[in-house]
Amino acid sequence: MCQVVLENRTKAWAFGSSQYVQSAVKNVESHLEGRNLSLPTRTKSPTTTSYRPELDTSPELNAIDSAHYQSLIGIL
Numbered sequence: 001m002c003q004v005v006l007e008n009r010t011k012a013w014a015f016g017s018s019q020y021v022q023s024a025v026k027n028v029e030s031h032l033e034g035r036n037l038s039l040p041t042r043t044k045s046p047t048t049t050s051y052r053p054e055l056d057t058s059p060e061l062n063a064i065d066s067a068h069y070q071s072l073i074g075i076l
Contacts, residue, residue, distance in 0.1 A: 024075045031068055 004014045025039075032038055061069060 028072070
């Protein structure tokens with residue numbers, strides 16, 4: 001959090017997103033760690049260029065994973 005001066009010379013408080021994003025990533029890492037999984041490292045994209053969502057046949061999430069996914073959407 002820091003104080004900034006707007007174009008009209010009004011002082012205001014600004015919040016950075018760095019800590020918020022770091023906390024969100026730690027949340028995901030903690031969830032994955034509990035399942036013996038981890039985030040991929042050194043990847044340019046979370047999906048491949050050949051990914052076609054309309055052809056995805058992944059199974060539906062269970063209640064626990066669905067709730068976690070919804071919490072991630074809420075964080076976004």
